Amino acid sequence: MATVKDFRNDVRPNWCPGCGDFSVQASIQRALAALGKEPHEVAVISGIGCSGRISGYINSYGFHGVHGRALPTAQGVKLANRHLTVIASGGDGDGFGIGLNHFMHAVRRNMDITYIVMDNQIYGLTKGQHSPTSAHGFKAKTTPTGNIENALVPTKIALSAGISFLAQGFSSDVNQLVRLIQEAITHKGFSLVNVFSPCVTYNKINTYDWYKEHVHNLDQVDGYDPTDYQAALNMVSETQGLCTGLIYKNDAAVAYEDQIPGYQDEAIVSQDIDCPSDVFEAAVKEFA
Numbered sequence: 285m286a287t288v289k290d291f292r293n294d295v296r297p298n299w300c301p302g303c304g305d306f307s308v309q310a311s312i313q314r315a316l317a318a319l320g321k322e323p324h325e326v327a328v329i330s331g332i333g334c335s336g337r338i339s340g341y342i343n344s345y346g347f348h349g350v351h352g353r354a355l356p357t358a359q360g361v362k363l364a365n366r367h368l369t370v371i372a373s374g375g376d377g378d379g380f381g382i383g384l385n386h387f388m389h390a391v392r393r394n395m396d397i398t399y400i401v402m403d404n405q406i407y408g409l410t411k412g413q414h415s416p417t418s419a420h421g422f423k424a425k426t427t428p429t430g431n432i433e434n435a436l437v438p439t440k441i442a443l444s445a446g447i448s449f450l451a452q453g454f455s456s457d458v459n460q461l462v463r464l465i466q467e468a469i470t471h472k473g474f475s476l477v478n479v480f481s482p483c484v485t486y487n488k489i490n491t492y493d494w495y496k497e498h499v500h501n502l503d504q505v506d507g508y509d510p511t512d513y514q515a516a517l518n519m520v521s522e523t524q525g526l527c528t529g530l531i532y533k534n535d536a537a538v539a540y541e542d543q544i545p546g547y548q549d550e551a552i553v554s555q556d557i558d559c560p561s562d563v564f565e566a567a568v569k570e571f572a
């Protein structure tokens with residue numbers, strides 16, 4: 285059986301020392317091993333950003349794609365091989381800026397993939413511009429007198445788009461994060477784990493200490509019921525999205541791939557498709 289070590293490779297992350305993304309990488313590796321997955325059963329698909337490099341740092345199938353496009357690629361991978369554990373990953377800019385449209389449609393489509401976002405409330409890779417999740421008043425290179433836009437709250441958007449599994453973690457709490465990623469992967473449908481993952485180089489406001497002070501841990505909220513949609517909406521509204529733990533889960537939602545008429549259980553890659561080249565060429569010609 286694979287262990288955490290089997291999900292490691294010899295590529296050294298070039299993240300800054302202290303970057304929250306190290307914990308996310310380690311948590312994904314721990315969660316996969318704990319679930320008894322093997323590297324060849326997993327695909328990690330990422331966008332562009334410091335966080336987007338994660339697909340190169342995990343020993344599994346991987347694809348480091350285009351900025352904002354991790355989700356369409358991940359959904360294509362899942363449709364080609366529904367037996368793969370597909371993890372899409374990237375940053376807040378990648379997923380909630382340029383990729384927001386894909387995010388909302390992936391949520392409502394409810395394909396069985398897990399989306400892990402490293403939300404540092406800034407563009408790290410491009411050296412510190414404000415991002416869609418930066419707070420109003422936030423000072424960054426592009427907003428020297430303070431951000432005049434309101435922050436987008438990913439958990440609110442996810443709930444209003446009809447997400448079937450929603451969790452939020454924090455890089456400082458690896459045990460909770462491992463558990464949430466495990467539950468997200470096990471959930472049959474689209475799952476988001478949004479992780480507060482501090483950028484220690486460019487975001488001097490949303491630091492580890494800032495999150496520790498501001499985030500409400502749902503594990504410590506007595507009686508919180510993650511199957512209660514209205515309670516989840518109230519929670520993300522009241523905390524402005526600053527809560528960690530399992531926020532919402534709907535086990536009754538049916539995954540997209542389980543509704544496709546005639547969609548075979550056997551992955552396309554393992555089907556014996558005997559197609560002579562002239563038949564293939566004719567088909568391509570017809571559709572092109």
Ligand SMILES: Cc1ncc(C[n+]2csc(CCOP(=O)(O)OP(=O)(O)O)c2C)c(N)n1
Nearest residue numbers: 332333334335351375376377378407408409
């Ligand atoms: C189409 C396109 N637009 C813009 C960029 C430039 N760019 C690269 S990464 C990035 C944002 C990175 O921020 P985020 O997604 O939050 O990731 P982080 O680096 O913070 O982990 C931008 C704007 C690009 N590579 N491609």
Ligand code: SF4
Nearest residue numbers: 300303334408483484
């Ligand atoms: S710039 Fe920020 S997000 Fe990028 S590796 Fe460094 S600490 Fe992490």
Ligand SMILES: [Mg+2]
Nearest residue numbers: 375376404406
């Ligand atoms: Mg970012």
